[in-house]
Amino acid sequence: MQIVIIPIGWHSSEFEDYTATIVSPLIQRLSKIFGDKARINSSSSLQSSSSSSLQSSSITTMPPTYLFDKARKQWISESLLDWLLESSEPDITTKVLAICDFDAYSDELNFVFGEAHLGGRVAAIYLPRLREEFYVRKSDNNNNNLFEQRVIKEAVHELGHTFGLRHCQINKCVMHFSNSLQDTDYKDDKFCERCNKILASIL
């Protein structure tokens, strides 16, 4: 099993930051959590025969504009996941985790921190609402760490869904549903004992 992390919609000027503050800590933590069950890799773009039409020099792979809801100024998460699956064509042993630096929503939710195909091959997390700046809060020294932790928790959560895990009642468990950032900040970045057992039985 392998997990491939790919950036979606990042400008090249942000790429250094993306690698340092997101991918490196994420790979480290995911390697610890999924350990012997999955290899963690990162890629700079979607690998697909049709990728040439999706690329430009100053931006990483950008989803097609029909996945953007102009009225809401948000991307449509469910459609984005379908597009991700079609464009990246992961094999049965691969989970693709898209790190999207834009806001998105899904059917019944005003916004989502992330979404995944349950028991599927694709997951995405959306970063803007994980940043303190989004809420115009005063920044403090822990912000980077806080942001890093949120990214990790949301990534582990969505990957958990791709491995077939559903939401967990235990509010410290990473599979607990985050209705707000408080929920995300409260929970751990790890699976509870029960979720771990389910995961072990799947993998």
Ligand SMILES: [Zn+2]
């Ligand atoms: Zn969830």
Ligand SMILES: [Zn+2]
């Ligand atoms: Zn759990």
